[in-house]
Amino acid sequence: MHRYERLAEQLRERIQGGYYQAGDRLPSVRTLAKAHGVSLSTVQQAYHQLEDAQLIQARPKSGYFVCQVRERPVLPPAGRTAQRPVEVSQWEQVREGTCVLPDTELYHLGRGMPDIDAPTLKPLMRSLSRVSRRQNLIGLNYDTLHGRPELREQIARLSVSQGCRLRQDEIVVTTGCHEAISVAMRAVCEPGGIIAVDSPSFYGALQSIRAYGMKAMEIPTDPEHGISLEALELALEQWPIRAIQVTPTCNNPLGYTLSAERKRALYALAQRFDVAIIEDDVYGDLAYAFPRPPTIKSFDEDGRVLLCSSFSKTLAPGLRIGWIAPGRYLERALHMKYVGTGSTATQGQLAIAEFIREGHFEPHLRRMRRQYQRNRNAMLDLIGETFPSSTRVSYPEGGFMLWLECDPRVDTVALNQRLMREGIRIAPGVMFSATGKYRHCLRINYTVLDEPVKGALRRVGEWVGEMLDEQPAAVSAAALPA
Amino acid sequence: MHRYERLAEQLRERIQGGYYQAGDRLPSVRTLAKAHGVSLSTVQQAYHQLEDAQLIQARPKSGYFVCQVRERPVLPPAGRTAQRPVEVSQWEQVREGTCVLPDTELYHLGRGMPDIDAPTLKPLMRSLSRVSRRQNLIGLNYDTLHGRPELREQIARLSVSQGCRLRQDEIVVTTGCHEAISVAMRAVCEPGGIIAVDSPSFYGALQSIRAYGMKAMEIPTDPEHGISLEALELALEQWPIRAIQVTPTCNNPLGYTLSAERKRALYALAQRFDVAIIEDDVYGDLAYAFPRPPTIKSFDEDGRVLLCSSFSKTLAPGLRIGWIAPGRYLERALHMKYVGTGSTATQGQLAIAEFIREGHFEPHLRRMRRQYQRNRNAMLDLIGETFPSSTRVSYPEGGFMLWLECDPRVDTVALNQRLMREGIRIAPGVMFSATGKYRHCLRINYTVLDEPVKGALRRVGEWVGEMLDEQPAAVSAAALPA
Structure with a gap:
């Protein structure tokens, strides 16, 4: 832990303990630096972190103030689900939502589309344009099946913030997180097999289960605490489930983040019943808490977690650049990636790698x-x-x-x-x-x-x-x- | 038939009939125009067409001359294949060939990589660069599941040259022809089902059969006349085959083109046994004959042909832009496309559409x-x-x-x-x-x-x-x- 992190932690405890209350002015940077015997920039970093966590806010020329704590609204209760594996329906609804051109629809409030108009994305446009102008032809050529090494290097570097230490050669670049999940399912489950999912669950994952002839075992999921581990355990006891597919961080659609403790418990369950975990982390980097919550993958001891993610929610979905870190299933995942799309489009990979390398991502x-x-x-x-x-x-x-x-x-x-x-x-x-x-x-x-x-x-x-x-x-x- | 095509046809007959022999000088444009009562440009177009077919060649300031006819080399005979459906092996060899970075290998003589260094591709680079600079954000956004309408409009237009008249809404853009074939197979065949293939056959298609739990029925294929229709008929009689997967035009790897007559016969077989045809046309636009040979799809009366193609061999494989015209299987194909990759990367589609629209493709x-x-x-x-x-x-x-x-x-x-x-x-x-x-x-x-x-x-x-x-x-x- 860095010095500024320790300081931020202390301040956080004081705020949450009520020592500083909503609206209170915090000590000036200079005062705090003196009191703790640290540099001004250390205090600034600590304040910065608390700002990120929306515990405090800066007011120009006045200093830092404790934020109003927002009351958690009344949450919907966990849904009740069928207590057996089921075939997936609802394609018609999904089809309707995905067959619409984004530029012809005025208010598509339902779609998982990030804001792509942010000024902080401009360097990405420049990189994309440069990649084409450069004419070094790499962007036009077939990529290797694993994906461009420049990009995998950056993904590996970023994985540290999730508590993992992925190596480049553990990562396979995919056509969005959608392909990552599709690859993961086919890598761990045969047609006819059962996959346990949180419920409600991302419809793309559900439709993959349907298309590959598998069945879904829906597990009741609480909007605050996430997937019910008790119900999951019961299901694992009763049914020959092959994998657990979850979105444990910034869940889609419920928005909760499973606590690190519950993530560990879920992993332990997967170990005990010897099943794989397909972890969808596509929203993980958009957690409001800083540093971001760890992935289940960060607890993975025996390679049973297939981590799936992409830049579709953090950068731009139209580039279709995602990735999978499939653990012990790497060889099967490579095969499934190969038969699905051969390799991933190259130019977007090169541009994103440049964008991250030049420090624009954070x-x-x-x-x-x-x-x-x-x-x-x-x-x-x-x-x-x-x-x-x-x-x-x-x-x-x-x-x-x-x-x-x-x-x-x-x-x-x-x-x-x-x-x-x-x-x-x-x-x-x-x-x-x-x-x-x-x-x-x-x-x-x-x-x-x-x-x-x-x-x-x-x-x-x-x-x-x-x-x-x-x-x-x-x-x-x-x-x-x- | 245009006037110039009729004239070209007459000249072709005279060359092939021996009236004009190799090395002979053909009549001047002016002479021929007078003799046939047509315009100079009509003669020029006819000569142009014969040049395309490599029957004649222009020598600067001397006129047009009949080319030396190349003798067909001794061809390998049709391979003998197992006379039953088999599981596909050989992934290790395919993996080795596709896990190599194109830019680190000096002489990758084995790969299906076009020449991407041609000067006629420069407008494509400009379009790609423009698409990013424009910042109209469409390129960064999710595409509709069918693919960008601008591109489908151009693909529909180009389909006329293959003897089809595809409509925009019959086409689904895919992540290369690889995804098109993968989608086609899953759209027409369940796990455990049998797909008949020409042999030797494109390894990507074979590996898809393996990955989706299907079996391959290899049909002996002659390097000159293509897939044996007799053997195919026998196989269709004996086994519950769901689809015939072939590359009938500029076959990969053998290079032959099935005659229009044999294409019709193959289609008739498919009708008789009520099976689908997955037609890989990825090299079709690179036929040396002009106009290019028709697709099997052009004979399709009841929508049983799933035409798969891409710009990977004609333009640049790194863009990963292909398409499928799945006929009566459109709804299932859309579902399979959805679960594989969600949608296709947008920028490459926009750039290719512009490249074709501006007249650079021909x-x-x-x-x-x-x-x-x-x-x-x-x-x-x-x-x-x-x-x-x-x-x-x-x-x-x-x-x-x-x-x-x-x-x-x-x-x-x-x-x-x-x-x-x-x-x-x-x-x-x-x-x-x-x-x-x-x-x-x-x-x-x-x-x-x-x-x-x-x-x-x-x-x-x-x-x-x-x-x-x-x-x-x-x-x-x-x-x-x-």
Whole structure:
């Protein structure tokens, strides 16, 4: 631990212990440096870290102040799921959401699209342009199956922040995290096999399970504490599960981060039942806490974790650059990568490698984390104002997506149809379930929160209200969350 | 038929009928225009077409002359294959060939890599660079699942030259032809199912069959006439085959083009047995004949042909832009595309669309066809001079790859090991078989034929000779091609 980290830790304890309270002014940098016998820059770094964690905020010419602690909203409870492996349905809903051109749709509130208009992305555009101008032809050539070494070097370097120490040759570059997950599933599970998933779960992973002829065992998942380890253990005892597929950090769609302790416990379960873990970390670098939470992969002793990630949420999804660190399954993963796409597009890899190497990635991440955290708070406020009071909302610890649970009488598939007539789209909850559950839930994106988006969100809230008014108040059993 | 095409056809008949002989000077443009009552430009277009077909050549200030007709070399006979569906092996060989960085290997003679250094590709680099500079953000965004409409519009337009009239909405853009084939197989065949393939066959397709738990039924294939329709019919009668996977135009690795008549017959077989055809047309636009041969897809009446192609052989493989026209299997293909990679990288699509729209594709194709045809001839000569006389060579009608059959005592896997010590690689024949046949065969690339490549080729010939000398002349039955 660095000196500034120790200092930040001490200050954090004082804030959380109530020694400094919301609105209090913190000691000046000079005072603190003197008191602790450290340099001014050490104090500044410590303050910086607390700012990142949104515990304090700087006010120009006045110093640092303790932030108002936001109350956690009332969270939706863990969903109940079928207690057996099931076939995945809901392709129609997913298809509808992914067959739309991004530039023709005005307010696609449902999609997992980051803000690509940030000024901190400009150096990436320059790198992309340079890679083509250079005419060194590498960008036009077939890549090696593993991916460009320049990029794998940077990914390996970045992995330290997740608590791993990946080597270049443990990493395979993929066409987005989507291909990474697809490769992982085929590497560890045969057709007919069972994969346990958190529920609600990323629809891309669910659809892969369907397409490869596998079955999904949905495990109830709490919006605050994550996947139920008790239910998972029971499932592992009862069924020949081959792998556990989870998004434990900045979960999609619920937004929680599994604590390090629970990550360890989940890993221990996988060891005990000798199954693989497919860890989707695609939002992990967008955790609002700094330093970012560790991956399950960082606890991996015997290579059973296949870590999947990408630059689609942190940089730009259109480049389709992801990666997998498949542990002991490297050889099978390489084969599955080969048969899926041969190799990954080269130019995006070279440009991203340059962007990271030149030091643009960290400042960009910092900016985006703050923007998304700010927008989360603002959107929670807006939802509180414009949605029916029966609406329950998740409290994301990272990423840029909210999960809303409406009154059970609201059908969000029908809601989406109505909204689309006004050029607005949300992601209906059924997409996140293997069997069409969460029909009264929806996911919305808060990357950008300008007036038109606020207007669109208000329309969503108004429609939810109208749909409630149309329905009789008596709730039939069938409409309750199954 | 245009007027110039009719004129070209007449001249072609006169050349092939012996009226004009090799070395003869053809009538001047002016004379011919007068004689046929057509414009000067019509004659010029006709001559242009015959030049494309390498029947005549222009000599500066002297006019047009009939080319020397090249004698077809002695071709290797059709390989014998197992008469039952088999599991695919040989991943180790394929892995070795695809895990190498293109820029660290000097003479990778085995790879399916086009010449990306052609001056006619410069506008593509400019487009790629522009797409990034523009900052209109489309290139950074998720694409729709079908692929960018700008590009699909151009692909649909180009399909006319193959005798199809594809509509934009029948096309799905993929991460190279590799993903197209992978999608096609999963769209038409379940795990455990059987796919009939030509033999030798593209190793990428074979490895997909393996990875998705399917079996390959290898059909004997003649280097001149292509896949044996008789053997195929027998196989279709005997086994529950789900699809026929072929590369009927500029076949990889044999180089033949199935005649239109045989393509029709193959389609009729597929209809009779109600199976799908997966048509790999990735080299089709590089046919030396002009206009290019029709695809099987152009005969498709009921949507059973899944046409797979890409810009990897005509433009640049590093962009990983291919496509599939999956006919009646569109919905399943979209699902399989979705679970494999989500969507395709956007920038390469936009740049290629611009390159075609601005009229750069046709001139580029023309240049590459001529270069590759010229190089084929030169390489055949060189092989005649430097390889043992027992070597038999294919006679490609398009593309840029030769298939060599050495004396059965030559082991090309061992040959490759020896060559690699000198920084040279070939593609050993076993890669093109499901069960390690063609061990005495190899594939080499003739895109570029400069002195270093010629030197490398000579080394291959010398090593083949040395390996022959090491072996006793008596051939054991086991060493014969199975």
